[in-house]
Amino acid sequence: MTSTTTAPTASVPLAPGALPLLGHALPLLRDPLAFIMSMSGYRTMVRVRLGPSSAVMVCDPALTRQVFLNDRVFDKGGPIYDRIREVIGDGLSTCSYTLHRRQRRLCQPSFHPARLAGYGEVFARASQRKASSWTDGDVLDVTQEMMTLTTRATMETMFSGALPADTLRQALADTATIVSAFFRRMVTPALLRRLPTRQKRRYDQARSRLAATIEQILADRRANPGDHADLLSALIGAVDEESEGGQKQLSDSELADEALTFFLGGMETTAITLAWALHLLSTHPDVQHRMQAETDEVLAGEPLTAAHLPSLHLAGRVLTETLRLYPPAWMMTRTVREDAELGGVRLKSGSTLVLSPYLLHHRPDLYADPDRFDPDRWRDAAPDRAGYLPFGAGPRKCIGDQFALAEATLALTAIVARWELTPVGDQPFRPKVETSLSSRGLNLRITERRRDAAAPGAEPGTASPRPADAAPQPVTGTCPVNHKE
Template structure:
């Protein structure tokens, strides 16, 4: 166990072994971030690690995470990781807090009402059909590329309409992978290093600036046209807060669009790629999912009202998301408090890893085993809600979680109605650290089912 330091009568968090002068725990976090974050549970439920000279209190217990996100949420604000993402996301829901966050959430929430989700699911179905129609039997495709293209096309059609969106969509295809490459590193490295003229910084800053500029241009064209295009961008531009009577500035709309585009594209695309990977490794699970899709959807196309009947398919998705969850989130203590008998001073950074929580053997039976049955109704070891937090919880829970579920189930059912995806031989798929760990590569071979 890590050592416990005493400061008068207060108990400080145990410090994770291996801290070096000036560097802290930066080396193991840089070299093997996934393994290092998983190892922290061995040292306590609230432990301290140092990234350089920046101390972070990491929570390894779901009860403490629940306390921070829900029970004592008013005592915490956004943490450093979110602050460091502000150059990309501006003042969108992803980075803001307090009254401003609540106002923005009120204004955006109607866009994710179930009636709109059904409309979006129809768009997703068309995009999934286009994806699968482009495949050739026996010719390998990169599922990383395919799922990203599908998710981006679905989100872009939801946000924009008509020719005005084409430059923005093209720029997202160009810039988003670059931003993702640097986002995790940028989030944890000292801010003083941001201005170093190293390739990672140059690529990140240039891509973020290009993306913001092109979306600003599209918004200006929408404002100048002054017409409702029946898309999400028009909805955001015309939204009025019921409590204050205010609208969003074009700059605020841009920040929200970037946040929605990122979350609806990269998070969903990465998770969907992992689902196909797991199905390729577990043909018995794939066969059961195909049987359900055949019974509910038939030969397709997938209709929005069919998604709720795909219960086993949803279990497959949830299990893949459990195994391949976001790596790290942070909060900042606004007042002094105690968690698990450990003193947390005001201003302290508090972090938790959904990835590590979801693979904790104390919380999940056979945590590294891909087992969709654990999610079925009535399963004796069905995960409890507060132990499974891929979308967060409380006031900052992902506003688009139902959108993401519809996006992924639509793609899974569309593919399953026509194809099997077989892993390409001779390829070892590794996890690459990122906001959500990415597959190193994922070539798969489409095989017709009919």
């Protein structure tokens, strides 16, 4: 419904610096975060130009939430999702409102807490294997290490098996090529996107190779059906009882899209969250030592398992704060499906909206000293949910949030339990801004921890170890934010 007292979209101020044809593509490509943060002076909305087309960027937390909640009117779409759709088709994360509810009902059982308990054990084992594969004094390419960890863990939880080493390496390289191309392709006008450049050829090859790998995995599963207790079995077995007359199960092509969606959506975001958390711990040794103390107390010499998750409080706060400072999905887009009103402004059907958790997470009116890494800001206070959106909100909220938090908490714990992390060089490390806030190029030095001395900064008694005879807990992330809507 459009009210008569609303103002036209043209009344929303246009961000300075737009060029004909390119719009704001240059500042967005040159320094996207600086460009986004330059919007923080606008309290409600500002217009930006992505190529020749215009978009409205929503700067206010309550309006952002309004957009997330009303996915019928503010539907998935816009330049980010148009590019992602080129790779994963109409999977759960890219499909429109009309297809979404059925797909969500079919995918949700794969993330049921009962299944997460099994996945948690895979994460704990994979994390410990990874942490044991390093040598004292190593300088790690942290992003690469975390990508191999989350890819292996994702492969095992999704497809209950490992890929041959060279296929896995190729899948990692293809994923990196695709993910880093998304953002460039999003801000490049369509005409230039179609030019047969070397980058475009690499992108096309990576897309088809990754799709072929997933196809092969699905073909192997068809040849060897049954419940493998993995995500793929849950997807294959899912039945949508509410689908009257329609298809009650996922078709083969839907299965391929969902498998690729979970693979791409899950492993890169979790890997870079972990890489940023390790970076922050290396630059904040006081927090690192407190985490080591908590880890020592909770594990008490036992191997790490998913049952330790509910006691890893500081690890949870570190991840909450990491996701505030470096939300992988730093920017999202939406398409307005019918003429609508938002914050007193009339939006025409077909307009594009831009939402930015990064902008909200760094607003000084929402977070005191917003650039400071301070996990303890989450100790007592539940965050204002409208101003903390690393997983989005509403019906399109991340389906893998608890999966990711459990995986990241266990990985962080396994690493910190054994290694001391220190930065390499004295230059501040800045994100490479792509579709996500990439930590590509981050190196850290690891040294084996000395166990004979208490970790400096230890807070004895702050952790609550699980009694030896306690029943295993359902796996949930330890993040104090209630990520459930």
